[in-house]
Amino acid sequence: MKKTFLKDIAQSLQVSKTAVSLVLNNKGDEHKISKDTQKRIVDFARKHNYKANHLARGLSRGKSETIGLIIPDISDIFYAKIASTIEKQAKRLGYTVVFSSSNEDPKDEQEHIRSMLNRQVDGLIIASTQKNQMEMKRLKEMNFPFVLIDRHYPDMDSNFVIVDNHGGGKNMTQHLINLGKKRIGFVSIEPKLDAIKQRLYGYQEALLSNDMPQKKEYIKELCNNNYQHEMKRAIKELVEPPNHVDAIVFSTHYLTASGLRELKAINCKVPDEVAIVSFDELGAFDLVDPAITSITQPVNELGNYAVEFLVDEMENKEKVKVKKKILETHLIIRKSCGT
C-alpha cells in the first residue's frame, strides 16, 4: 500500500494541487469549486486513504494542532486523571496532546517548555513547579497561549484553573472540630507550593474561627523527597504526649497513605485514638481500614476548563482576557473521623 500525496491526487484527477487542498480542507464551496470536481476529489481521497501530512501542514499553516501538557508526574493518579480529561476534551476539538513530566524539577520543567515550543505546540497546559515565574513571564511576553492548572503563580496575571485549597483545608478541619476534636495535627510537605500553603491557611483559619489553640508543634512539614522516612517520627511526635493529638489533617493523598501506614505500625487506632482526614484521594480510599474521609477535587472540571481556556486563547489570540477559575472541592465523609 503506497502512500498517497496531494500531488498524486492532483495528477490522477488532472486538477491542481490547490484545488485538492482547498476541497479537502472544506474550502471548496468558498472557492466555488464545482460540486463535481469536489466530489471526485473527496472520493478519490477517501478511496486512497489520503491524509495530509501534519508536519507539512503545520509548517505551512504555522500551527501544529497539538497542545503540550506539562505536569509533575503522570503516574500520580491525580494528574493521570487530569491528563485523561484533557486528552478527551482536546481530541474533541481536534488537538493531540504531548506530555512531559517535570518530576518537580524546575530545570526540567523549563527544558520541557522550551522543547515543546520548538516542537511548535500551539499552546501549553502546565501544572508548574511554581519555581519558573521568569519562564512563564517569557511565555506571556511572547504572547504564547498557556494555562496554569492545579498550581498558579499568585503574583502573575495569567490564565489558570485551580482548586479552592483554602476552602478545602478549612472544611476538612471544621469537620474534625464539629466532631469534637480538640488537638488537631497537620501533616504536610514543605509548603513551597501555594496550593499547599493554602491548605495550611485553611486549617489555621478553621482553628482560629473556633477559638482553638494554634500550636506550632501540631504542624509537621516533611521534605517532599523524603517524606516516607520522616513520617515515622512526625506521627510519633504528634500522637504521643505531650502533643497527643486526637486528629490529623493530611494535606495530600500520598501523605495520608504513608501516615496511615505509620499509625498502623505503631498500633494507633483510627479513628478511635486519632481521627484522620485526607486532602485528595488514592485509588481505594473507600476500602481502606478505616475508609478515609477525604476532600475530593473536581478533576474533570479542571481539565475541561483548562482546555476550554486554552483553545479559546489559541483561536482568538488578541481579543481574549485572562481567564481564572477556582473550583470548589468536596468533602466525602467516610469512617476515618469516627462519628
Place this chain on the structure above:
Amino acid sequence: MKKTFLKDIAQSLQVSKTAVSLVLNNKGDEHKISKDTQKRIVDFARKHNYKANHLARGLSRGKSETIGLIIPDISDIFYAKIASTIEKQAKRLGYTVVFSSSNEDPKDEQEHIRSMLNRQVDGLIIASTQKNQMEMKRLKEMNFPFVLIDRHYPDMDSNFVIVDNHGGGKNMTQHLINLGKKRIGFVSIEPKLDAIKQRLYGYQEALLSNDMPQKKEYIKELCNNNYQHEMKRAIKELVEPPNHVDAIVFSTHYLTASGLRELKAINCKVPDEVAIVSFDELGAFDLVDPAITSITQPVNELGNYAVEFLVDEMENKEKVKVKKKILETHLIIRKSCGT
C-alpha cells in the same frame, strides 16, 4: 524577544545556512568546517537561544522524533505508570511522546493509529483492544515500527512485551490452594483479551494439577462496561450455597476493589469466610481492610523494554528481528488470604 531562525544566524555571521545547519547538528567536523566558524555559530545560536523548528526539521528529515502511545485509558493507574516510564525512557533517547486513549473501542483505536501516522510519529507503542489485527497487519506491511504492550495478538508475529498472565493466574491460585482453600471462585471480565484468558487458564491449571474439581459455577465473567452492577449478583452466587466458595481470584485490580465492596456490603468477612487475591493492584491495596494479597506486574521493565524494542527498530529498520518478551509477575502476600 524575536524568534531566531537559521537564516538569521547565517546572515548575521555571513555564512551559509548549510554551514549553520551542519554545525548545529554536530556535523561540523565531519564536513571540515573550521573550528573558528563552528565556535562563532554555536555561540551565536546559544546567545540567541536558537532551536530548530521541529516541524521543519521533521518534514525535511522524514522523521519527527516522536513516538505515539496508544492505551486503553491513561487514568488507569497501571497504564499511567507505564506511560510514565515510557516517557522517561523516550526522553532519554531524544523522543517526545504523544498519547491517546482508546477506551477499549477498536474503532477509536484504529483512528488514533492513523491519526498518529499522519502526524508522522516515528513509531508506535500500543496496548491494543486486540480487535484490530488487520490494522496491525497493515502496520507490519508498511514496515512501520511498533511494539505491542500488555496485550498482544497471539497469531501475529510482531514485537511485544507482555506479562506472564498464565503464570500469574496459576501462582495466585496455587497460593490459595496451599492455604487449604477448597472451593475457589474466579471473577473476571469477559475473556475477550488474551491476557484475561491466560489468567483464567492459569487458574484452571492450578486447580487441575492439584486434582481439584473445576466447576463452571465458580467462574463469573462480567461485562466490562457493567461490571459494577453485575458484581453484586456474582458475589452473592459465589458466596452463598450451593457454591459457597471459600476463596475468590479476581483477574483485575478494579474487579478486586468492586468485589471487596460487595463482600463488605453483604457483611462477608475476608479472609475468614472467603479469602481473596487480586491480579494487579490499586493505589492503597496495602492499607485496605484486609490488606490485599496481589499479583504485581513489572511496569517499569515493561515500559523500558517497549521503548528499547521500538527505538531499536526505528533506528535500524532493516536488520532487526521481531522481539518478544514475557515478563514475570510477582506475588505479594498480605492479609486477604489469611494465614
Place this chain on the structure above:
DNA sequence: CTGAAAGCGCTTACAG
C-alpha cells in the same frame, strides 16, 4: 471557477 508559484524553516546531496 482554477492554476502556477511562493513560502513555511529546515536538511542535505551536489558542485566547486
Place this chain on the structure above:
DNA sequence: CTGAAAGCGCTTACAG
C-alpha cells in the same frame, strides 16, 4: 572547506 539549490508536503495569496 563552503555555498547555491533542491526538496520535504503542504497551504494560500495572487492572478487570471
